[in-house]
Amino acid sequence: MLDEILIAGFGGQGIMLMGKLLACGAIYEGLEVTFYPSYGPEMRGGTANCTVVISDNRIGSPVRKFFTCLMAMNQASVDRFTGSVKPGGVIIHNDAAIGSHPGGEDLRFINIPANQIATDMENIQVANMVAMGGLIHVLNTVSLDSLTNGLARVLPKHRHNLIPLNEKAVIKGIEAVEKGSDSRELR
Amino acid sequence: MNGMNIVSQKPDAMTDVPFPYCPGCSHGIIHRLVAEVLDELNITKKAIGITSAGCSVRNWRQFDCDMVMALHGRGPSVATGLKRARPEAVVFTYQGDGDMAAIGTGEIVHAASRCERITVIYVNNGVFGATGGQQAPTTLLGEVTTSYPSGRDPRTSGYPLKMAEMLSGVSPDSYIARVSVHDIKNILMAKKAIREAFLVQMEDRGFGLAEILATCPTNWRLDSVQCMERIEKEIIPHYPLGEFSSKRKEAHQC
Amino acid sequence: MTVKKKDNRALPGKTLMRGNEAVGEGAIRAGCQFFFGYPITPQNELFEYMARRLPEVGGTFLQSESELSGINMVFGAAAGGRRCMTSSSGPGFTLMGEGLTTLATAQMPAVVVCVSRAGPGLGRISSAQSDYRLATKGGGHGDYQCLVLGPASAQELYELTYKAFDLADRYRNPVIILSDAILGQMMEPVTTDGLKWAEAPEKTWVVRGKGNNPRKVIKVAPHTDQELIEWNRNFKKKYEQMTENEQRHEALYADGANMLVVAFGSSFRIALDSVVRARDEGVSVGLFRPISLYPYPEEALKRLLQEGASKLLVVEANNGQMVEDVRLAVCGAAEVIHYGVGGGYVLTPDEIYDEIIRFDRNGRHQ
Incomplete structure (x- = not known):
């Protein structure tokens, strides 16, 4: 198996944390994984993105140009990266942040109203964890337990009190996508 | 040899190797003063000297303590690494003005600003000696050198650098003094300054630097006596002697 | 849940x-x-x-x-x-x-x-x-x-x-x-x-x-x-x-391969994808990775030439630096070409794959 995932959004949305958490989850699954961030002045303000490659084989390039999955946390990321998703790939987008879908060939679009769910939880900061829930549900590579095991590793110690909240957000995300209310194929 | 007493001899901290320097050069006097201080403070066994590029690169043969050769200007950085690695050692650099005030300016400024616990013996003779008499950062205005044969003109090559003054401005915890070795009285004062520059390190009070005005008969094209007179008449008026920074024990405590 | x-x-x-x-x-x-x-x-x-x-x-x-x-x-x-x-x-x-x-x-x-x-x-x-x-x-x-x-x-x-x-x-x-x-x-x-x-x-x-x-x-x-x-x-x-x-190297699928991709560090990682794909499609290609860059692992490379490799594709993210060492090591005993670009662009596995195919079919100047 090979998952090539691009997570993209605004700086401040916790994009890097999502990537690292997913990578940690993959380690708990006993899989090979690489995480590659945008770095340096690239990530000063504006956009942020990272690549996570998960495989049961030795991983070649940590840098990818095309992806099996795009997790888009804002509209700019959908616009910019839809063309980088491989045929048959999936685009998960943070519904509240996104206005329109550009056309894509043989792509699956999945909405997850992460911002809305996080707002309902009275903590917009966990929108990324809601999205994470949607992402792992779609990928079906990293289990909920493996993912949440990783929280203690990627969150700094002084944030460990927030682990239960983050877990709850992940579960909400999984449930939202499970309902499958807004998943459709575009041709 | 009945009735004869030894009144003066080579310091223990000095080897038997003859000096390689030109007649009238101040390095010999300064080497001896450093060696006398090593003896008197009883630190030869834990001293590590660092040589620099220039005439004094050969002084690893003169001091009877552990020695490390550094490349041009890097002495203070090598000394920093060594002192951090071996805090129990007494680390000193011996650097000329071409070495310390030109190519090594960055290193000395930052070693001084860190108040690194090292001792710097800075020998200022206003000229690149080993390479054949080119202009140093310390060369006086109007002074003729092989690189500026019509004399130093501030519009083309700047003003003489006053390192002791400059470094005292960036190094609060330090002992920094300028001395000279052109006559007996000054030689005695120079020794005191060198001693204090070591003590400030040993007592963990700060960074120590003794700037010593020195001669270069070969490149000044003067004989020994004329050299000493030149220091008195021309050099000291531009490079005043004295202490520019003095972190005394008492001051440290209060 | x-x-x-x-x-x-x-x-x-x-x-x-x-x-x-x-x-x-x-x-x-x-x-x-x-x-x-x-x-x-x-x-x-x-x-x-x-x-x-x-x-x-x-x-x-x-x-x-x-x-x-x-x-x-x-x-x-x-x-x-x-x-x-x-x-x-x-x-x-x-x-x-x-x-x-x-x-x-x-x-x-x-x-x-x-x-x-x-x-x-x-x-x-x-x-x-x-x-x-x-x-x-x-x-x-x-x-x-x-x-x-x-x-x-x-x-x-x-x-x-x-x-x-x-x-x-x-x-x-x-x-x-x-x-x-x-x-x-x-x-x-x-x-x-x-x-x-x-x-x-x-x-x-x-x-x-x-x-x-x-x-x-x-x-x-x-x-x-x-x-x-x-x-x-x-x-x-x-x-x-x-x-x-102190010569160190890694060889993958290299025994008996006609062509070797030679790459170190991140270029090796990228080329790994390309080589796997080319092999899946029947190309006789292996991968040679110097781990010690000095000394260059020339003994191992020479051995692989004796086992049949005759084409070396040197992939590196520069305008051709390690390729000099490869040429010295093989001393004319194999065809050596360089593939890479200097900074500003990271080669993709697909591009390296294409180069493997070109080199496999034609050699350099086609």
């Missing part, structure tokens, strides 16, 4: 680590107690890791005013017998050339890390392998040589850095870890518990004040021509020993 009981043991010793940090931890594990360096992207995570980690193990971190000064501090700490390290990227690594030749001349063990970015000049912070020549062929003056290692994963960055300290002490010579922006920035699982905690071995030549022993002098200038002749003779002997004993 609930989260099951936590397994906080994690997988034994496996940690998600940035490549730069893996270097740092490898150094700490090897007993590195001193780090001197200057900030430059993309190596800052290593620098900051050492700033955090060294005080925890009783070590010393010092931010120097320049790379020039930093590597000379390394000289001092090495002369004092400690395990020590500095790191930089291209523009700063250039400044270290003076220090590297000094360390090699004084026979000081030290580890120097170059996390390459795209050059020339100030270049950009994106990844490239354009410091290959600088690391393997010099950077400083005179007949000196550093051992150079080229890791290709976070695990290897960790292990080879650890190994580098041993090699540095064994040969009394600086060892360079040649990483790059991709390797430095990426994160991968690293197993740290395979290596024992180490510390610097006792060294007889260390200066620490002579005590009651004869004094020691660490020299970078010989006193006579005769001494210099001896020095250079001994250096030559040492470098020959390195060449004999």
